[in-house]
Amino acid sequence: NDNAPEIEVTSFSSSITEDSIPGTTVALISVNDLDSGLNGKVICSISEDVPFALSPSSQDKMYSLVTKASLDREKMSKYDISVVARDAGQPARSTEKTINVLISDVNDNSPEFLSSPYTFYVTEGNNAGAPIFSVKAFDRDDNENAKISYHIVRYGKDDNKLSSFLSINSENGQISALKSFDFETVKSFQFQVVATDGGSPPLSSNVTVKVFILDQNDNAPVILYPVSSNGSAEGVEEIPRNLKAGDLVTKVRAFDADIGYNGWLLFLLQLVSDHSLFTLDRYTGQIRTLRSFTETDEAEHRLLILVKDNGNVSLSATATVTVKLVEPKEAFAASDTKSAAKVDEEDNVTFYLIVTLGSVSLLFVISIIVLIAMQCSKSTEYTSKYLQDANYDGTLCHSIQYRSGDKRYMLVGPRMSIGSTVVPGSHANTLVLPDRRHTSGEVRHNRFVPLGFSELLLF
Secondary structure, X not given: OOOOOEEEEEEEOOEXXXXXXXXXXXXXXXXXXXXXHHHHOEEEEEOOOOOEEEEEOOOOOEEEEEEOOOOOOOOOOEEEEEEEEEEOOOOOXXXXXXXXXXXXXXXXXXXXXXXXXXXXXXXXXOOOOOEEEEXXXXXXXXXXXXXXXXXXXOOOOHHHHHHHHEEEOOOOOEEEEOXXXXXXXXXXXXXXXXEEEOOOOOOEXXXXXXXXXEOOOOOOOEEEEOOEEOOEEEEEEEXXXXXXXXXXXXXXXXXXXXXXXXXOOEEEEEEEOOOOOEEEOOOOOEEEEOOOOOOOOXXXXXXXXXXXXXXXXXXXXXXXXXXXXXXXXHHHHHHHHHHHHHHHHHHHHHHHHHHHHHHHHHHHHHHHHHHHHHHHHHHHHHHHHHHOOOOOOOOOEEXXXXXXXXXXXXXXEXXXXXXXXXXXXXXXXXEEEOOOOOOOOOOOOOOOOOEOHHHHHHO
């Protein structure tokens, strides 16, 4: 046994795809030993920690290197397979040969974003067209399969209308705003970005981007009272001289469109003709008296009020309040004049309400009267037909009540003389009346006021 085995790779594919099924042939290997007998018998083997195996061929001393498990390029992209050929001589001789197998990529991985969702904070007043933030995705595939392009999803809905003012660099995912954001208009919005790889067919994934606009102090205070004009405000307050210390004179009202500290307002009394008369609450803007007024106090006082916010760079506005001292009666008259407009408005509303309710009530009463008249008219026609006598000549009539047995009768007919008689058994124009007061068989004769048939019907 003086010859070592020889290994020859007769057919070899240096690269196979990662989606190759188990049993795929990678290479054909032939071995040979110049010795004879046991010294020339060769056995081939490879290590067991690789997803490959040697399969003996039908031909003597031929082997196939095949896959024995699924491959994943993202876990292992290259294998160095050691093939060992050993003879059966004593002592045995062996030969080793290394086969390098590359695993080629297939597009089996979608792009993945570094964060999901993305959350960004942008200060209002950003420069239009400047980048504000960026998104990033990666793909575990290789080459073109890992080349990613980005685009923003635009649905055209109202809740996503701000996305039309955004642009994204398709290569690096950098997002720019085409307009400046205003916190007072919109405080937050969100949109979606899609990342697509260059594989065939391409794979993609999307991510939600949430954007919160941060407020900055870009709004100065606005004074509501006194009435504002060109950034300043002036107002006149007439107050009675009999106010006591601590009484409310007036209140400066203002607001700031910013929020937080940027919208927190402070009221400062910058200038006043008499510091001993008035005080200003720095948080509420209320002006109150410090003491009672005396006869020596001026009749008119001017107060300059500064209203400022608490931003890093504070913005402010000023208001001038003129306080006039008047006698109590004059102050009440002025107060009544101011409230008269409000009372008139309330009276107008009350008047219209009364007119409306009266109209509805009148229509209701008229409807009830019409319904009653119609009902009575129908009843008259029905009863008149029932009592009409062919012998009635339209003259006034008398009625005679009489009793027969247990029944009481009323005879109605033309005017009769005193000597007229009632024909027994006649029932023309006769009403049967229940007798509640008399039980005897006496006949009562009553003379009634002459009535027509319509009056009789009502009776």
